[in-house]
Amino acid sequence: MALHPEHLPPSASAAFDFAASGRRVIAIETQGLEAVAARLDGAFTAACQLMLACRGRVVCTGMGKSGHVARKIAATLASTGTPAFYVHPGEAGHGDLGMITDADIVLALSYSGESDELLMLLPVLKRQGNALIAMTGRPGSSLAREAEVHLDASVPAEACPLALAPTSSTTAALALGDALAVALLEARGFTAEDFARSHPAGALGRRLLLHIRDVMHSGDEVPRVREGASLSETLVEMSRKRLGMSAIVDADNKLLGLYTDGDLRRTLDDASIDVRATPIAKVMTRNPKVIDADALAVEAAQLMEAHKINALLVIDQDRRVVGALNIHDLLRARVV
Incomplete structure (x- = not known):
């Protein structure tokens, strides 16, 4: 920031080349x-x-x-x-x-x-x-x-x-x-992982040590409905769990699809869709982006950024839904 002449101390000479002095030192x-x-x-x-x-x-x-x-x-x-x-x-x-x-x-x-x-x-x-x-x-x-x-x-x-x-x-x-x-x-x-272990409170520590399971919502906190649910029932679940999305699962809790706030906006633009009567299976996103609980939290941030999405479901090796997280969870964890 440039200083006005009146802000300079009386001894400061306009003829003195401060930058040249600094370059000489370096x-x-x-x-x-x-x-x-x-x-x-x-x-x-x-x-x-x-x-x-x-x-x-x-x-x-x-x-x-x-x-x-x-x-x-x-x-x-x-x-x-x-x-x-x-x-x-x-x-x-x-x-x-x-x-x-x-x-x-x-x-x-x-x-x-x-x-x-x-x-x-x-x-x-x-x-x-x-x-x-x-x-x-x-x-x-x-x-x-x-x-x-x-x-x-x-x-x-x-x-x-x-x-x-x-x-x-x-x-x-x-x-x-x-x-x-x-x-x-x-x-x-x-390694970088070794460095992170001695810097757990720093940005690098969070990026290299924090896993999805450390920041995700699990159990009853995960919004989910069965495939036979209506769109309106799904919206109630999304509103109750406040993650901006809901998983659609079968009887074994295996992932079938995802419905998000973004999907809702697109649904409302379609006058042919009855929010109360339409089955969620008709409007859900099949094969959504997902992540594993053992992945690093920073990987979730990268995945969200790459695909312009704000939430992810967490699944196990059998595609059962075990958790969910959104961008606000990553912000709270200071991963992004």
Whole structure:
């Protein structure tokens, strides 16, 4: 949204090119990412192998901006099949070290490699036997020297013109963490279904975990009439069950046809049809679109969209009607 000149702060100069400044930042950070990518070698492979073989969890830690990146890396690892969590190094020295077991691997982030809070933890971690993966911008730093594996996250320059605010370096560390998580994901054969299981409240979780049986109406809630019913009797059933349709079934509850609100509108346009006397079998839709209870709810949404319909009957392998749902059920379940 464009701002009017009177909305700009007094210090904002009309001559300053904000977009050019933004492009410069992104260009510098892109160079940093390219430098890190060019250095992915045996150390990266060794780090992945250590994490893949870990019997416990990957404990990510770091101070300041590195801590924020470490927290995000832990979350990404945990959601993609590698158990992980974040420990604040300052709190670790005051009791939180008890969260780290001898089966865990520690991934420590510090661009300088000299963060006092991290270095203070090393003797305890070494004594406990924890493998250490360090991610720093200085291969010769204290943290890098003490680690079993060092990941070089150095960048040619920070995007901050004062070279003070971590910018390119934090972007590089974040990307390196993503690279670790995705490489491990692929090595584990982690699937979208696996991802959904750790995201049940998210949109992907709903799309991949929610089945028709979880959202359908069943039992007495399913509108249905026998094939000998009249159109008027069917309308009463549709009105009572409020799903905008009714199944027409035989004596064994096997599906014979479907009648919907849309069918009713077409029926009313036909002056030759007597609503009270006409048998439902005369005006029902034979061989309607149906779905199985074990199908994913998102499949119902796709079927409705493809065929421009608002409701579906659910049948079993013998074509017995076991449920019904409409677009409002999918909306309530936030599948669409």
